[in-house]
Amino acid sequence: MTGIHRPDGGSNAPIEVLWRAMPVTRMLDNGVDYADVLAMQRSTADGIAWDKAAERLATAQLERARAAVRDGHPVTAFAAYRAAAADLLFAQMAFNFDSARKRSLYEAFTDAVGRAAALADPPWEREYIPFAGGLMNAWLLRPATEPIGAVIVFGGQSGWGAAYLPQADALLRRGMAVLLAEGPGQGESRLRHRILLDVDVRAAYSAFVSRALSVAPRAGLWGNSLGGLYAATTAAADRRVSAVCVNSAPAQPRLQPFRTFVDQAAAMLGTSDADAIQVNFDRIAFRPGVDRIGCPLLVLHGGADPIVHLDQQQPFLDAAHDATLRVWEDGEHTIYNHAHDRTAYVADWFADQFTAQQPGT
Structure with a gap:
């Protein structure tokens, strides 16, 4: 099998490789301000790492946020802290392995999210969920009204937690609570608490399900990229899951012929x-023929996806009755x-599933 690049702690990938791994569409999807996207293009074209x-973009947004706080403009500060967090999210993605630089940038990302969390209404809550002798991290967001359900949202190899x-x-606006999870091998669960992908992944996400059910009557899973696999296997193992969305995940993952994928899997x-x-x-x-999904399942697929083909998602569909x-x-x-x-469609779908499962409906 192909060897893996050594975790030297630095990013020596050519800039065009980084732009392929983190295209403009992904940056916008994860909340980067469009003006910052354009500035990022100019800076990297000029040779800035x-x-x-x-x-640098995050620093400017943080300064903007602090000025807004001083001037008594919390709404502007909230938006600026979120924009700074999105910039820092992509800053740390330049490093696949857990170097000091990556850890520092991820801590700055978490801090920016925390500052936004304090200004949210209701404030977001930082979660620490015991598992495998350590802690898994998450952000808990609650709607202003009693939630009809809670959706646990998570990514795969590089987009974690507050990236979503x-x-x-979208989920909050439809009356759902949200748990933005950093599972095994992800975020601070890995970088700080050293919970890697060698644990019982189904049990790990079931721990998030338990937390979700402590704040809402029903729990759903929304897994993105390889996280969709974790969502499907957890739904098959945990009958408490009321609905599951698999977004572009392989049922049987294989190492891809892309350096970024291989390095991230190693980390x-x-x-x-x-x-x-x-x-x-x-x-x-x-496990086709063994794993069965008893709750409603939604599978999303992109016809131009270079990583996951539709036949790789077919086992999920075959395993569900709905x-x-x-x-x-x-x-x-x-x-x-x-x-x-995509986001509106999935949020509506979860709302429909939770509403349909209410007593008397």
């Missing part, structure tokens, strides 16, 4: 042994290029 260019704040906005598992990574992928894979497939023929991976339509 990806992480430094994004960090725009999706949380999540904590090993540079390619065979060990594939063995772990096999361990956490969806399955819906939505395809965007020109859709990129996780449907970045139709973000507003």
Whole structure:
């Protein structure tokens, strides 16, 4: 099997590789201000390193937020802190392995989210969920009214937790609570608490389900990219899950011929042994004919996705008695290029599922 690049702690990927891994559509989907996207393009074209260019943009947004707080404009401050967090999210993505620089940038990202959290109404809550001798992190967002359900939203190899704040906005507006999860191998769960992808992944996300059910009567899972696999396997193992959305995930993951994918997979598992990574992928894979999804399932697919093909998602559909497939023929991976339509569609779908499951409905 192909060897894995050494975790030297630095990003030496050419700028065009970084732009392929983090295209404009993805940046907008994860909340980067469009003016910052344009500035990022100019800076990287001028030879400024990806992480430094994004960090400078975040610094400007943080200054804007602090000025708004001083002037008594909390709404503006809230938006600016979120914009800064999005810039820092992409700054740390320049580094696949857990270098000091990546940790520092991710801490700054978390701090910016925390400052926005304090200004939210209701304020967002930082969650620490015990698991496997450590802690898994999440952000809990509650609607202003009693929630009809709670959706746990998470990513795969590089987009984690508060990266999905725009999706949380849509769910909150429809009366749902949201748990933005950092699971095994993700975010601070990995960077600070060293919970890697070698644990019982189904049990890990079931721990998030338990937390969601403590604040709402029903729990749903929305997994993006490889996180969609975790969502499907958890729904198959945990009958408390009321609805599950799989967004562009392979049922049986394999190492991809892309350096970014390989390095990120190595960091999540904590090993540079390619065979060990594939063995772990096999361990956490969806099991056709064995795993059954008893709750409503929504599968999203992009026809232009270079990473996941539709036949790789078919096992999820075959395993559910109530399955819906939505395809965007020109859709990129996780449907970045139709973000507003995708997010509204999924949020409406979860609201419909929770409403239909209310007593007396």
